[in-house]
Amino acid sequence: MKRCPSFDDLSRAFSEGNAATKRHVGGCPRCAATWRDLGAVRDAASAPVPPLSDAAAERVAQALWARTSPSAAVRTAKPLDLRLVGAAVLTIVALLLWWAPWYPRAPQAARVTPIADADYERSVRYDGERARQEIVRVRRGHLRLDATEGVPLRLLTSDVRVEGTAFDVVVVDERLVELTVRAGSVALWRGEGPPRLLQVGERWTAGGAANADGRSAVTEGVPATAEPTVGAGAAGASAQPRMNERDKTPDGFEPWSDRSSAAPVEPGASARWPRAANPGEPPAPRAPARWTGSEPSRPGASARRTGNTTGPAAPGASAGRNGHATAPAARVSAGRNGNTTGPPAPGAFAGHATEPSAPGASAGRNGNTSAPSARGVSDRTPDGRTGTHDAPTDAATRRGARGAEPAPPSPAARDDASARAPKGGDDPSAEAPSAPAADARPRSDAELAFERGWSAFRAQDLDDAARAFAKVEQIAPSSALAEDAAYWRAIALLRAKREEALQALRAFVARHPKATRAPEVWVLLGWSELARSNVDAARDAFVRGRAEGGPAVRAEADRGLAAIDDG
Amino acid sequence: MSAKVIALSEATESDEALLAACVRREQAALQKLFARHRDAVHRVLARVLGAASPHLEDALQLTFLTAWRRADSYAGTATVRSWLFGIASNVALNYARSEQRRLRFLDRFAVRFRAEPPRIDDVVAERELVARVLDRLATLPADLRVAFVLCDLEGLSGVEAASVVGVRPGTMWSRLHHARRRLRAALEAER
Numbered sequence: 001m002k003r004c005p006s007f008d009d010l011s012r013a014f015s016e017g018n019a020a021t022k023r024h025v026g027g028c029p030r031c032a033a034t035w036r037d038l039g040a041v042r043d044a045a046s047a048p049v050p051p052l053s054d055a056a057a058e059r060v061a062q063a064l065w066a067r068t069s070p071s072a073a074v075r076t077a078k079p080l081d082l083r084l085v086g087a088a089v090l091t092i093v094a095l096l097l098w099w100a101p102w103y104p105r106a107p108q109a110a111r112v113t114p115i116a117d118a119d120y121e122r123s124v125r126y127d128g129e130r131a132r133q134e135i136v137r138v139r140r141g142h143l144r145l146d147a148t149e150g151v152p153l154r155l156l157t158s159d160v161r162v163e164g165t166a167f168d169v170v171v172v173d174e175r176l177v178e179l180t181v182r183a184g185s186v187a188l189w190r191g192e193g194p195p196r197l198l199q200v201g202e203r204w205t206a207g208g209a210a211n212a213d214g215r216s217a218v219t220e221g222v223p224a225t226a227e228p229t230v231g232a233g234a235a236g237a238s239a240q241p242r243m244n245e246r247d248k249t250p251d252g253f254e255p256w257s258d259r260s261s262a263a264p265v266e267p268g269a270s271a272r273w274p275r276a277a278n279p280g281e282p283p284a285p286r287a288p289a290r291w292t293g294s295e296p297s298r299p300g301a302s303a304r305r306t307g308n309t310t311g312p313a314a315p316g317a318s319a320g321r322n323g324h325a326t327a328p329a330a331r332v333s334a335g336r337n338g339n340t341t342g343p344p345a346p347g348a349f350a351g352h353a354t355e356p357s358a359p360g361a362s363a364g365r366n367g368n369t370s371a372p373s374a375r376g377v378s379d380r381t382p383d384g385r386t387g388t389h390d391a392p393t394d395a396a397t398r399r400g401a402r403g404a405e406p407a408p409p410s411p412a413a414r415d416d417a418s419a420r421a422p423k424g425g426d427d428p429s430a431e432a433p434s435a436p437a438a439d440a441r442p443r444s445d446a447e448l449a450f451e452r453g454w455s456a457f458r459a460q461d462l463d464d465a466a467r468a469f470a471k472v473e474q475i476a477p478s479s480a481l482a483e484d485a486a487y488w489r490a491i492a493l494l495r496a497k498r499e500e501a502l503q504a505l506r507a508f509v510a511r512h513p514k515a516t517r518a519p520e521v522w523v524l525l526g527w528s529e530l531a532r533s534n535v536d537a538a539r540d541a542f543v544r545g546r547a548e549g550g551p552a553v554r555a556e557a558d559r560g561l562a563a564i565d566d567g
Numbered sequence: 568m569s570a571k572v573i574a575l576s577e578a579t580e581s582d583e584a585l586l587a588a589c590v591r592r593e594q595a596a597l598q599k600l601f602a603r604h605r606d607a608v609h610r611v612l613a614r615v616l617g618a619a620s621p622h623l624e625d626a627l628q629l630t631f632l633t634a635w636r637r638a639d640s641y642a643g644t645a646t647v648r649s650w651l652f653g654i655a656s657n658v659a660l661n662y663a664r665s666e667q668r669r670l671r672f673l674d675r676f677a678v679r680f681r682a683e684p685p686r687i688d689d690v691v692a693e694r695e696l697v698a699r700v701l702d703r704l705a706t707l708p709a710d711l712r713v714a715f716v717l718c719d720l721e722g723l724s725g726v727e728a729a730s731v732v733g734v735r736p737g738t739m740w741s742r743l744h745h746a747r748r749r750l751r752a753a754l755e756a757e758r
Binding site for chain 1: 716
């Protein structure tokens, strides 16, 4: 090796003993000196260090055994670092947030409850793991459908497409016959054109081909009576079996049509379903009805001049010139005397307004306010007696008093049919009150409460209904709704056989002595007092009702007085 | 008789077998390893940290504790003794860095404590050259010191030292050369 290696090379050779480098060092004094220095440094640094003393070794050993013993492993486990714990938690949360949308959830599915002889199939369209839409294809039967939150529910038949929240349908031969909205809203497509929008409580029924204007469907508010009237057209015959089928549903859903004299009709069309649809019920000698309102009235709707009540007026509806309450229901009574079309009022005064007027509705001087179904109130007298009243003689009254149903004086019936006719004269051909198809006015809390009350009343949830009506009185004590609410609260309590009913009746006549329903309420109060053996109070109430009421009310009051006299 | 059997058993039990027993958490194996290598490990620690370092015992304990906990990481590429030296070097480096930070902290606040005077027996025992080399060795950076101790004083090859310390061989060689150059400078200064 001619050239001297670098210090690093010498250093490495010093460690590894490179032979060539060693030879070079042997012949190169300079490199040999460096080599010696490396050795000297190593020798110097290799001086022995003080050995580990036994005591020190023992201390270290003891500490080591203590820290490595199995028990010490548990005892001396390092406490969790809070930062690590926090980081772990954050990581888990982040993972969950990332993972959650992809987590396969339980299949969202609407609740489809077959009520009567249903034939349907359902399918769920999925978007990844999530249900996107549920489709129920119905061939026949009566179904109750409740959509799952967030998953649109679509019902298909051969003729319509329905999307909504919660509704009942009746399908015959793959054709939708009837649809009732129980919650939310429902959009119904039939053929081309925009959908028909139905709100809670509204009902749609198929009209068939009998409608003169070619429309095949009408929309009806549920509170209104669903029973077709006499004078049904050709379509009525075909529709009849469907009604019967629906009437037989085992879920207890009894259409208001049982009590009704009105038929759902299209504009210009006659009622379709003959009265004989209800077994045991005499045909109603009604003239063909004329459709005057194509949509349920909405809050703020006002009655037309004829003012025939057609069911519960929508919130805000006001009586027309003749003072008849507007009703949301599309069904119209075509009675010659301008009888209302709602279900008979309690007490067999069914020829009169029987639907509860909707929030905001106020009866005119003829007082044709809506009334609830006769079932609601007049099934029996407060003292439990039944069927002892004198039914009015006109056809409408007979319908209301059909069968031997007991009936205290109808809360809604104040007069006989003729007396209830508007003074302006109800021309049977006159248009029934109609309301704007859609009123965008937002409903007040009182109106909403009234609707809730009415819905509960309709569903036989009488206590809930009473509470809702009481809420209306509480929210808007001075509004027109308060009177209706007070009345229906009393009726609900009476029907529920609550002790508070008596107080509610008393409160009604005290607060609304001039109300058109006051005479009825007096008579109801009389029966209630008599049931509690408050003979004097009962007599006073009957006398008061007789003095202020119409013939029917007077007749009922006379019955009450006679009962007192008979002991 | 039984003592003889035990002695034979201990003699035939290799370091690797003891380390495997440590993996199985047999404390007796650790005791044997400690008995075998405590002096060598202590020597390495004393040369890196200094014989007078107050951390010697802690470093020794931590070295074997780390060996106990990381016994399963022994790859067999070096002897167990070298592996222990590597652990000891890292432990010593950590102590050295901590000590360095402590000294920097004290310098910042001018609260430097006076170092303990060397013990008399040391002064007597060490030769002057040794003292100078050791003094210079103590002033070397810790990583250079570790390289010098492992390779020159403990006889590990550069590759093996690099393996146990966890650096590349070239790095280890470089450190070793730097350490030697600086220590040689101490000799030249004497001349």
